Amino acid sequence: MKPIIQLDLKELTFPGVKEPALKNIKLNINEGEFIAITGGAASGKSLLLHAITSAAPKFYPCQLSGTVKLADKDVSEIPLFQMADYLGYMMQEPQNQMVCRRVADELAFGIANLNLSPEEIRSRVNEIMDFLGIRAFSDRFTDALSGGQAQKVVLGSILAMQTPILLLDQPTAELDPKTSSELYRHLGQLNREKKVTILVVMDKSGEVLKDAHRVLVMEAGTVKDFLPVVDYQKKYGFGKNNRHAEPIKVDENTDVITLDGASHTYKGSITGCHPLDFNLKKGDFTAVIGQNGSGKSTMLKLIEGLVKPAAGNVELFGTRVTKKNVGALRRRIGFLFQNPDDQIFCSSVKEEIGYVLKNKNPTKDLTEEESNQKIQETLVLIGLDGLEEMHPQRLSRGQRQLLALGSVVISDPELIIADEPTSGLNGPQSQLVMEKLARLSSQGITILLVTHDLAEARDFANRIVVMHNHELVMEFEAAKMDNYIEDLVRLELIEGGDLKCLN
Amino acid sequence: MFKLKDLDPRLKLTWCLFLVFTALISRSIVLNGILLGLILVSELLSEKTLKSFKLLSILLLIIGTQVLIINLIFGREGDLLYSWGILEIYSGFITTSILAFLRIGIISLSAFQFGIHTDTMDMAQMLIHWGIPYRYAMLVPMTARFFPVMIGEYQSICDSQSARGVPCDTVVEKLRNLPASILPLMYRAMRISNDAALSVELRGYGRYASRIFQKKINLHPIEGVMIICLIMSFGGVVIKTIL
Amino acid sequence: MEKEQAIGRNSIFRTDTKSLIGAVVMGVVFVIACQVTGQIDNMLPWGKMGMYLINGTVWAFFTAILTLLYKQPGGLIAAEVEAVISVMYSPLWIAFIFANGIASIWVSFVAAKYDMTKWSHHIMAQAGVCVLGNIIVSIGLVFILGLPVNVAAIETLILIAVTWPLATIATKKVYDALLKSGMVK
Numbered sequence: 001m002k003p004i005i006q007l008d009l010k011e012l013t014f015p016g017v018k019e020p021a022l023k024n025i026k027l028n029i030n031e032g033e034f035i036a037i038t039g040g041a042a043s044g045k046s047l048l049l050h051a052i053t054s055a056a057p058k059f060y061p062c063q064l065s066g067t068v069k070l071a072d073k074d075v076s077e078i079p080l081f082q083m084a085d086y087l088g089y090m091m092q093e094p095q096n097q098m099v100c101r102r103v104a105d106e107l108a109f110g111i112a113n114l115n116l117s118p119e120e121i122r123s124r125v126n127e128i129m130d131f132l133g134i135r136a137f138s139d140r141f142t143d144a145l146s147g148g149q150a151q152k153v154v155l156g157s158i159l160a161m162q163t164p165i166l167l168l169d170q171p172t173a174e175l176d177p178k179t180s181s182e183l184y185r186h187l188g189q190l191n192r193e194k195k196v197t198i199l200v201v202m203d204k205s206g207e208v209l210k211d212a213h214r215v216l217v218m219e220a221g222t223v224k225d226f227l228p229v230v231d232y233q234k235k236y237g238f239g240k241n242n243r244h245a246e247p248i249k250v251d252e253n254t255d256v257i258t259l260d261g262a263s264h265t266y267k268g269s270i271t272g273c274h275p276l277d278f279n280l281k282k283g284d285f286t287a288v289i290g291q292n293g294s295g296k297s298t299m300l301k302l303i304e305g306l307v308k309p310a311a312g313n314v315e316l317f318g319t320r321v322t323k324k325n326v327g328a329l330r331r332r333i334g335f336l337f338q339n340p341d342d343q344i345f346c347s348s349v350k351e352e353i354g355y356v357l358k359n360k361n362p363t364k365d366l367t368e369e370e371s372n373q374k375i376q377e378t379l380v381l382i383g384l385d386g387l388e389e390m391h392p393q394r395l396s397r398g399q400r401q402l403l404a405l406g407s408v409v410i411s412d413p414e415l416i417i418a419d420e421p422t423s424g425l426n427g428p429q430s431q432l433v434m435e436k437l438a439r440l441s442s443q444g445i446t447i448l449l450v451t452h453d454l455a456e457a458r459d460f461a462n463r464i465v466v467m468h469n470h471e472l473v474m475e476f477e478a479a480k481m482d483n484y485i486e487d488l489v490r491l492e493l494i495e496g497g498d499l500k501c502l503n
Numbered sequence: 504m505f506k507l508k509d510l511d512p513r514l515k516l517t518w519c520l521f522l523v524f525t526a527l528i529s530r531s532i533v534l535n536g537i538l539l540g541l542i543l544v545s546e547l548l549s550e551k552t553l554k555s556f557k558l559l560s561i562l563l564l565i566i567g568t569q570v571l572i573i574n575l576i577f578g579r580e581g582d583l584l585y586s587w588g589i590l591e592i593y594s595g596f597i598t599t600s601i602l603a604f605l606r607i608g609i610i611s612l613s614a615f616q617f618g619i620h621t622d623t624m625d626m627a628q629m630l631i632h633w634g635i636p637y638r639y640a641m642l643v644p645m646t647a648r649f650f651p652v653m654i655g656e657y658q659s660i661c662d663s664q665s666a667r668g669v670p671c672d673t674v675v676e677k678l679r680n681l682p683a684s685i686l687p688l689m690y691r692a693m694r695i696s697n698d699a700a701l702s703v704e705l706r707g708y709g710r711y712a713s714r715i716f717q718k719k720i721n722l723h724p725i726e727g728v729m730i731i732c733l734i735m736s737f738g739g740v741v742i743k744t745i746l
Numbered sequence: 747m748e749k750e751q752a753i754g755r756n757s758i759f760r761t762d763t764k765s766l767i768g769a770v771v772m773g774v775v776f777v778i779a780c781q782v783t784g785q786i787d788n789m790l791p792w793g794k795m796g797m798y799l800i801n802g803t804v805w806a807f808f809t810a811i812l813t814l815l816y817k818q819p820g821g822l823i824a825a826e827v828e829a830v831i832s833v834m835y836s837p838l839w840i841a842f843i844f845a846n847g848i849a850s851i852w853v854s855f856v857a858a859k860y861d862m863t864k865w866s867h868h869i870m871a872q873a874g875v876c877v878l879g880n881i882i883v884s885i886g887l888v889f890i891l892g893l894p895v896n897v898a899a900i901e902t903l904i905l906i907a908v909t910w911p912l913a914t915i916a917t918k919k920v921y922d923a924l925l926k927s928g929m930v931k
Contacts, residue, residue, distance in 0.1 A: 059701050059764065080701075081710040089705050096698035099641075099767075101623060101648045105717070110706030112715045121715060143651040154702075161706065304666045327668070335666040341694070342656075342663035345686035347923040355683075356667065391926045393690055407667070523840065527889065562835055569796050570891050577897045603892035607837035610890060614833040638763070639819075642770050646827055653774040674789050678800065681786075685779050686920075692775045696768040704763050 003028035004165060004197050005052060009066040012051060012221075021047050021062070022221045031164070032195040034188075034211055036202045036229070039218030040428045041398040045201045048218065049167045052199070053089050054080065070165065084110060087165035088158030092173055094150035098142045103134070103153055106142055110161045128156040132186060147292055148179035155183070159190070166190070168200045172207070174338075174423050176291040176452045178492045184208055206427070209233070248441055248462045254282035254318075256415050256446045261312030262302050272298030273470045275312055280415075285438075285447045287457035287478065289493060290467035296450045299467065300419055303448075304335065317414070334413030338420040340397075340404035349395070349403060350388040353378055356407045374410060382406040382436060398429035405436055415446045422456065434460050454481070454493060466491060507549040507620035512629040514726040515617050521733045522613035525740050526606045532598070534740070535605035542612050549620070559615055563607055570607075571600040623647040628720045631713075638709045645699075653692065660687045758854040760817040769812065769820035773827025776808040780828060781835070797901050799908045806875045806913035809846060811920055813853040814862060821850040841886025848882065849875040868918040869910075876910040 005028065012022035022044045029035055037045050050056040054075040057064050068075045070086040078086070091097055100106040107125045116124075129135040132152045137145065145153060151171060158166065168187070172180030180203075188211035190196045200208050202215075209215070215232035217225040227235065257280040264272035273295035280286055290296050301307040302314050305326035314321045316329045337343060346352040353375050357366070366374070379385040382402040387395070392403055401421060408416060418437060422430035430453075438460050441447050451457050457464050458481045466474035468491050476484050488494045507515065522538055529535060546553055580595025623644035630640035664683050783801040787793030790800075808828070813821030825846035832839045852874035860867040884902040887893045893901075 053701075053705060055701055055705075059697075059704070079710075080704040081707050083705050084707040084710075087705075089702070091698050091702065093695075093698065095652055096695045097702035099645050099648055099699055099703055101644060105624065105644075108717060109703070112717070113707035113710055115711050115713065115715055118715060118717060121717060141651075142648065143655070157706065301662070304662075306662050306666060330666060331668045333666075335663070337663050337666075339659070341691055342660045342687060343667060345683055345690070347926055391923075411668075527840075559834065563837065566837065566891070569794075570893065573796065573893055573897055577894045579894065599892045603890075606890060606892070610840065611833065611837045614839060618833055638766065642766060642823060645767060645770050646774065646831075649771050650774050650777075650831070653771065653778060657778050674786060677786050681783070684782070685775075688775050688778065689772070689920075692771045693768065696771040697764060699771070700762075700764040700767040703767070708763060 001030035001032065004031040004071055005029040005199075006067075006069040006072075007048075007052070009051060009064070009068065011063070011065050012047065012056060013063045015061065015063075020221060022051060024222050025066075027216070027223060027226055029197060029199065031197055032191070034191045034198045034200075034213050035216055036200055036208045036212040036214075037216045037218065038202045038427070039224070041432075042396040043218040044221040045218050046169050047221075049089065049169055049199065049201065052167060053083055053087060054078065055089075081113075084114065084161050084163060086163060087167055088161055088163040089167045090151075090154055090158055090169065090171055092170050094147065094154045095143070097154045098150065098157075101141055101143075102138075103140050103142055103145070104138045106153055107138070107156050107160055110157055114161070124160045124162075128160045131159070132156050147174045148176075148182070151175060151179075151183060152186075155186070163196075165197045166199070168198070170201050170203045173203050173425075174420075177454070177494060178291060180207060184211060187211060202427075248283060248285050249444065250284045250462070251282040255315065256280050256282050256284070256317060257303055257448065258315040258318075259299070259302065259312065260315070262309040262314050263311045264298050264302055264307050265310050266298075271295075271470050272307065273302070273467075276302075276472055278465065278472060280446060280448055282414075282446055283441075283444050284463060285441045285449070285461045286463045286465060287449045287451055287461035288465050288467060289451060289454060289457050291492060292452075294467040295470035296467050297419070298470070300417060300448075300450060303417065304333075305330065331411075332414045334408030334411060334416045336405055336408050336416060336418040336421045338423050340400040343404060343407070344392045344400060347391055348389050349379070349384055349392055350375055352392050352403060353407050353410050357410050378406045378410045381409060383432070398425050398432070401425060401429070401433055402436075405433060409436075409440065413445065415448070416440065417448045417450075419450045420452065421449070422451070422453065430456065454488070457481075466493070505548050507545065507616070508622070510620075511720055511722045511726045512621050512625045513632075513720075513722060514730055515621055516629070517730045517733050519613045519617040521737050522609050525737060526609040528744050529740055530602060530744075532601055532605065535602065535609060539605055539608050539612070542609065542616060546616060555619055556612060556615070559611060560608075563611055566607060567600075567604045570603045571596070574600050574603070624716060624718065625720050628716055632720070636712070637714050641708075641714075649695070649699075652695070653688070656691050656695075657684070657688050660684050660691070758818050758858045760820060765816040765820040766823065769816040769823040770827060772808075772812050772816070773824035774831070776812065776824060776828040777831045779804050779808060780832070784835075797904060799905065802876075802880070802905050802909040803912040803916065806849070806872055806879065806909050807916040807920070809849045809875050809879070810853045810868075810871050810913065810917045811924075813850045814857055814917075814921055815924070817857075818851075818854050821854060822847055825850040837890055838883060838886045841883050841890065845879040845882035845886075849879040852878060862921065865914070865918060868914045868921070872910055872914040872917060876906050876913060880905045880909070 007025050007027050009022055009025040011020040013020045037048065039045050047056060050060060051064065051068055054068065056062050058080050098106050100109055104125065107128060108121050111121050111124055129138055132155065134149065134152050134156060137149060142150070142153065172183055175183065184207055187198055191198050191211060202208050209229050212229050214226060214228050216223060257278065259276045259278040261275040261277060263275040266272050276299060288296050288299065298307065302309055305321050317332060319325060319329065321329060344352055346355055354371060357371055357374065376385065379388060382405055384399060384402060384406065392400060395403060416437065422433050425433065434456060437447055449461060458478050461478045464476055464478050464481065465472055474484065474487060485494065522542065525538060526535055543553060546556065574596040575592060576590065578593050578596035578599060580593055580599060582594045583591060584594050585592040626643045627640040630643065631637050661684055669680050669683050780801055783804045784798060787798040787801050792799055809825055812824040816824060826843065829839060829842035829846045832842050853871045856867065856871040856874065862868065880902045884898040887898040887901065888895055
């Protein structure tokens with residue numbers, strides 16, 4: 001087979017950084033191949049895609065020695081705006097990549113730039129809408145799309161350009177299992193039927209392996225392995241989660257969270273959640289699972305006091321949440337959000353962690369020395385020691401999530417609420433975050449985890465509750481998940497009875 | 504049926520500018536009153552309701568009231584009506600305030616009307632017709648696209664900060680913790696804009712000097728005549744004001 | 747077009763897509779920041795009198811920092827995005843169009859001459875932003891809102907006196923932090 005991507009990268013170095021971010025990468029990818037890329041935090045997966053697109057160095061200034069060739073042409077000679085003849089690139093966050101207000105305009109955006117005839121544009125857009133099944137929302141505003149819909153629109157806009165190569169960076173990071181299965185099905189179909197060469201940075205589910213031919217394993221900016229999928233699975237397994245923490249001890253007599261028929265409706269009569277009855281005991285580690293839009297986030301907002309219950313009550317630590325006491329109650333809770341960038345703003349790692357300490361434990365309780373010691377201990381716990389003075393925006397996404405975890409842990413919360421803390425992270429990064437949470441759980445901290453990842457829920461929580469259509473519909477012991485597989489398939493939390501994600 | 508949305512953006516812009524500049528140069532309460540009435544009537548004819556003006560009208564009412572109070576206390580035009588210590592109220596404040604009310608109403612509502620009834624893709628094409636390169640003209644639809652996105656981001660950041668215990672109850676706390684909400688928003692904006700810019704470049708943005716628009720704008724001869732009429736009317740207002 | 751240009755002496759233009767789209771998105775952030783601070787001002791006594799000191803500071807800060815980040819025409823685009831969107835909440839939008847534009851151009855002139863690493867550079871940049879910007883807005887206060895000239899003049903003087911030092915500090919601090927974050931080269 002003919003190689004379509006030829007990489008011979010000696011070094012890629014960013015200004016002001018001694019260590020190269022990529023080094024000694026020499027590989028060929030053949031026409032029509034489907035490659036999955038994996039690797040640990042800051043291993044250079046996304047950067048490798050940037051190098052192939054020539055965004056590094058053209059868009060992200062850096063020093064690059066070596067060559068990258070697409071269809072025998074050196075990318076350094078191709079302007080970025082001409083790369084559309086060779087490849088399409090889809091990044092992690094779909095909302096960032098849409099630039100038009102309406103879906104139909106977005107789908108036509110790229111081909112309209114190529115000055116194709118209006119008839120050709122219409123025909124290609126129609127074809128793509130049918131292929132991806134998105135005709136129903138062609139006239140909708142792009143900001144009103146769900147994560148899955150937005151992902152399909154971005155993919156559609158790229159596919160309409162009919163490029164021979166497709167690069168995707170964790171395309172399903174924020175999607176529920178059903179939607180991500182759908183997306184991978186489309187990619188598999190494209191690869192088989194249209195012979196499109198596909199490179200995907202693999203997310204933690206590893207679902208892409210069903211269609212991939214080979215796996216590229218990155219480590220510290222270089223290629224560690226480049227294996228056929230079967231050999232990869234033999235060597236690395238499925239990235240199974242293994243909990244290494246102590247068993248969970250639950251105090252059945254102490255309530256931490258109680259939802260007593262609490263419901264919420266958003267403006268415009270949009271249902272947030274129907275009346276919920278839920279109880280979380282001290283020391284418990286409960287996982288809430290459910291599809292996108294099932295009401296998980298509203299449930300969390302009710303608990304956090306960010307929205308008022310339309311009916312029913314919310315109690316935290318045995319106290320009914322009111323406008324007056326919500327601030328004091330929140331100070332006993334640590335919140336870990338899906339997107340660490342929503343909270344990080346200080347100019348050093350140390351400052352960021354210390355900021356929470358100042359707010360939650362007024363400094364009169366802690367001397368500066370004690371504060372510094374606490375910050376240092378936390379940095380060791382989250383594995384960011386040595387990076388105290390670094391600007392948080394220079395950290396990788398996984399490291400920023402760990403920093404967010406650090407700023408939660410430092411205030412010694414009694415309860416940690418983690419909202420999809422591993423979305424957007426790969427297998428090893430997720431494992432790291434979950435291990436930290438498990439260790440905290442074994443120390444007696446109550447944890448409420450919201451996740452799409454069933455394996456994560458089974459391996460780290462002791463109880464699972466399932467939300468569907470804005471209601472809590474199931475509750476069971478995490479260890480007994482196998483007994484509930486049929487129900488989970490029915491609720492579309494496992495696509496078509498595919499149990500691979502649990503193995 | 505008359506629909507503002509269906510009109511050519513150039514006509515709508517001329518209408519808006521005619522209203523704004525006339526309101527700025529004319530000191531006639533009657534003329535300004537008529538112009539404000541025209542905005543409301545055109546809106547009613549097109550949309551059958553004035554609902555979209557509701558929020559802005561409340562805001563303008565508040566601003567108008569502030570203007571009224573300031574003119575009441577500090578205005579020195581006209582005859583002295585009342586005096587108590589240093590407080591002196593002159594008769595001129597009534598005319599000045601009414602004129603200010605009408606003027607801010609026309610200036611705000613006409614621009615708002617243009618904004619809500621003109622598709623941003625049409626605005627981009629209008630700019631392209633005037634010779635602006637499409638790489639710049641397309642920034643108008645992009646602004647409309649990213650406005651709700653950034654509002655959503657800001658809301659998430661506020662929720663995150665408030666949930667993690669960053670106090671925001673009093674004015675002092677709000678002020679002190681302003682960086683906690685604005686700085687993450689700036690960092691997010693940079694990431695979003697970088698992704699968006701790379702994404703559009705890789706989709707051929709700027710490759711050619713022009714691009715294709717699926718829906719084209721087209722100035723109807725009647726609309727052209729109306730534009731000329733509006734320009735002539737404005738000329739009339741200028742002459743009348745000078746004379 | 748793809749060429750990234752470093753912030754430095756004599757380079758006031760940047761027309762790459764990154765800076766154009768960055769300016770648009772940051773322009774929206776500028777609007778949000780002005781809205782938030784406007785609300786804070788409204789809760790304070792001087793805000794009730796129509797004097798938006800915090801809002802004015804944030805306006806001056808954003809006008810300068812965005813011009814430093816995105817140069818021209820990015821700085822102008824970001825500033826005008828704010829001015830045009832202000833149609834939704836202020837009748838002074840016409841004055842903002844001129845004030846924002848002129849202030850952004852002034853910052854570019856200063857940045858073309860100095861490397862913006864010293865306090866004095868930022869003091870100079872903000873002098874133009876606060877003085878020119880507030881004078882233009884005060885003209886709007888008189889001609890659009892019909893405020894008495896003496897009231898507009900006093901308001902403007904107070905605004906300049908307060909916003910100039912505060913905006914200078916904010917711009918210098920944030921500009922240094924952005925350089926440190928690596929998001930600005």
